[in-house]
Amino acid sequence: MTTHPADTAVRLESVNKYYGTYHALRNVDLTVAKGERIVVCGPSGSGKSTMIRCLNRLEEHQSGTITVLGTELNDDISNIEEIRREVGMVFQTFNLFPHLTVLENLTLAPMLVRKASRAEAEEAAMAYLTRVKIPEQAEKFPGELSGGQQQRVAIARALCMKPEIMLFDEPTSALDPEMIAEVLDVMVGLARDGMTMICVTHEMGFAREVADRVVFMADGEIVEEAPPSTFFTSPGNDRTKRFLSQILAH
Amino acid sequence: MTATSHIDQQETARPAAWDWLRETFFASRLHAAMSLAGAILIVAIGWQLLDWAVVNAVFSSAGGPEACREASGACWAIIDARWRLILFGLYPHELHWRSATACIVIVAVAIASCMPVFWRAARLAALWIAGMASFYILMRGGLFGLVPVSEAKWGGLSLTVFIFSAGVLVGMPLAIVFALMRRSELPVIARTMSLVIDAVRSLPLVTILFTAAVVLPFVLPGWLQGDKLYRVIFGFALFFAAYQAEIIRGGIQAIPPGQDEAAKALGLSYWHRVSRIMLPQAFRNALPPTISQFVITFKETSLVIIVGFFEVMASGNAAYGTGDWRFAYIEVYVFIALIYFTFAFSLSRYGAYLERVMRVGKN
Numbered sequence: 001m002t003t004h005p006a007d008t009a010v011r012l013e014s015v016n017k018y019y020g021t022y023h024a025l026r027n028v029d030l031t032v033a034k035g036e037r038i039v040v041c042g043p044s045g046s047g048k049s050t051m052i053r054c055l056n057r058l059e060e061h062q063s064g065t066i067t068v069l070g071t072e073l074n075d076d077i078s079n080i081e082e083i084r085r086e087v088g089m090v091f092q093t094f095n096l097f098p099h100l101t102v103l104e105n106l107t108l109a110p111m112l113v114r115k116a117s118r119a120e121a122e123e124a125a126m127a128y129l130t131r132v133k134i135p136e137q138a139e140k141f142p143g144e145l146s147g148g149q150q151q152r153v154a155i156a157r158a159l160c161m162k163p164e165i166m167l168f169d170e171p172t173s174a175l176d177p178e179m180i181a182e183v184l185d186v187m188v189g190l191a192r193d194g195m196t197m198i199c200v201t202h203e204m205g206f207a208r209e210v211a212d213r214v215v216f217m218a219d220g221e222i223v224e225e226a227p228p229s230t231f232f233t234s235p236g237n238d239r240t241k242r243f244l245s246q247i248l249a250h
Numbered sequence: 251m252t253a254t255s256h257i258d259q260q261e262t263a264r265p266a267a268w269d270w271l272r273e274t275f276f277a278s279r280l281h282a283a284m285s286l287a288g289a290i291l292i293v294a295i296g297w298q299l300l301d302w303a304v305v306n307a308v309f310s311s312a313g314g315p316e317a318c319r320e321a322s323g324a325c326w327a328i329i330d331a332r333w334r335l336i337l338f339g340l341y342p343h344e345l346h347w348r349s350a351t352a353c354i355v356i357v358a359v360a361i362a363s364c365m366p367v368f369w370r371a372a373r374l375a376a377l378w379i380a381g382m383a384s385f386y387i388l389m390r391g392g393l394f395g396l397v398p399v400s401e402a403k404w405g406g407l408s409l410t411v412f413i414f415s416a417g418v419l420v421g422m423p424l425a426i427v428f429a430l431m432r433r434s435e436l437p438v439i440a441r442t443m444s445l446v447i448d449a450v451r452s453l454p455l456v457t458i459l460f461t462a463a464v465v466l467p468f469v470l471p472g473w474l475q476g477d478k479l480y481r482v483i484f485g486f487a488l489f490f491a492a493y494q495a496e497i498i499r500g501g502i503q504a505i506p507p508g509q510d511e512a513a514k515a516l517g518l519s520y521w522h523r524v525s526r527i528m529l530p531q532a533f534r535n536a537l538p539p540t541i542s543q544f545v546i547t548f549k550e551t552s553l554v555i556i557v558g559f560f561e562v563m564a565s566g567n568a569a570y571g572t573g574d575w576r577f578a579y580i581e582v583y584v585f586i587a588l589i590y591f592t593f594a595f596s597l598s599r600y601g602a603y604l605e606r607v608m609r610v611g612k613n
Contacts, residue, residue, distance in 0.1 A: 058514060058515065108526060113522075209449065
């Protein structure tokens with residue numbers, strides 16, 4: 001698909017990434033337009049997480065180009081923080097700061113990076129906590145919350161930076177089954193509001209409901225890329241079929 | 251089933267303390283014999299101690315050393331006679347109030363910095379700068395009409411407290427810098443730093459103090475030397491920093507990598523990640539060994555005796571070493587031990603309090 005550069009959120013062109021001799025990403029091409037919702041799935045070790053971690057340069061790629069919001073990510077980049085503040089990320093293991101209260105977790109970056117005043121930051125933080133339905137937990141420490149609540153706080157923390165793009169790296173994989181729905185509800189709400197989202201997840205129900213495209217990866221390559229309607233009903237690739245039959249069998 | 255519950259009822263009917271005593275100390279004949287022997291030993295030693303320290307002791311120095319020689323107990327009279335020497339060393343007699351006030355100021359500042367109200371970098375810095383400045387002005391004089399007293403005459407408890415707090419105050423920031431440099435991604439910096447840390451740790455503290463006091467004047471240009479006291483404090487700080495740096499590094503390594511990634515993903519700069527995410531968690535993780543290091547350092551201040559300072563230990567030696575009271579060294583050392591104990595024990599208890607407040611060991 002072709003889009004006007006100004007409407008492009010993320011563009012990867014023949015990106016390769018190695019860990020030592022291990023070839024983690026092989027000639028990955030992907031373009032995500034602003035406002036698009038992409039779900040990335042595939043067997044473990046297929047490079048899904050590596051790919052989205054390259055988008056805010058938690059991992060560095062070795063060849064090819066990655067362009068995020070019009071800026072190319074390479075060794076010359078002087079201020080990666082300027083890109084990172086526009087790209088929110090939610091991790092599998094939440095990674096909330098355990099020594100800060102929930103409210104402090106949410107206000108830290110807006111105050112330090114966006115130079116917001118404490119009052120502004122706290123007001124925004126409470127608004128996002130209300131949106132993820134846990135404003136009453138503001139004064140607690142992350143360790144006092146359930147996994148689902150922690151992940152919702154993590155989403156709110158990323159949103160407090162008012163990012164243009166949200167990356168989700170298996171956000172529900174570390175959760176007990178009964179807590180997955182509460183996190184997915186928040187993500188669906190976010191998608192409805194038009195946020196640009198790239199989600200690595202195996203939640204196929206979520207993919208069907210909100211994804212514009214589903215990207216299937218295997219062995220570091222993008223094997224198939226299709227809208228959910230086609231992806232689930234008539235996958236073109238054998239590996240996609242095998243993967244789908246495995247995870248949809250249950 | 252019914253039999254056991256019957257026994258349980260009988261057991262609970264008796265006083266719990268009696269049960270506990272019997273089970274712990276008199277469970278079998280061997281246990282009973284050992285418990286009895288132990289009890290007799292404790293009572294005997296306790297009585298002996300009480301006899302020596304209180305019953306037959308001489309408390310007033312009015313009778314002079316002779317009164318002590320006649321008594322069979324402890325000679326606390328020497329403390330009565332020489333406490334000023336022990337607490338103030340060679341500091342001029344009529345100016346002892348200045349040394350005492352200076353010492354109290356530092357202890358007060360230390361206690362104040364234990365209060366959560368002051369746990370902001372700016373507040374702590376202001377508190378300690380004010381405290382150290384008042385200490386220096388009080389001890390050194392030469393300002394506000396105070397008679398000047400050179401560092402060579404400082405001594406006793408104030409000197410101990412000053413060397414410790416100044417050493418830690420300089421050493422802690424140094425330790426943080428060392429730890430961060432040791433974790434640097436540039437191999438040159440990381441390797442050099444680990445070499446420096448290992449080198450300092452391989453040297454005995456005595457050697458470092460001796461070098462700072464005696465050797466450095468031959469090497470450094472005059473304007474960089476400063477008084478011997480400050481060179482020794484710097485040596486102390488360096489030694490403290492080498493050990494504390496490794497403690498902090500351990501604390502940093504215990505932080506899950508996801509913490510730094512989350513901070514990076516939010517766009518935080520390196521210094522913000524270090525100061526807001528890494529160090530606060532590293533210090534929580536490293537609190538127990540840090541408190542140990544403080545206690546060890548406090549006790550090691552007594553080593554400055556070898557470069558000619560009259561801190562509390564050296565002053566104590568001088569207090570009994572002048573002929574008349576020569577026999578009463580045990581009492582002097584007991585007194586000094588009590589002083590060290592008071593400080594070291596307070597530090598440890600404060601550490602335990604901090605662990606509770608900071609919820610160490612929880613997520």
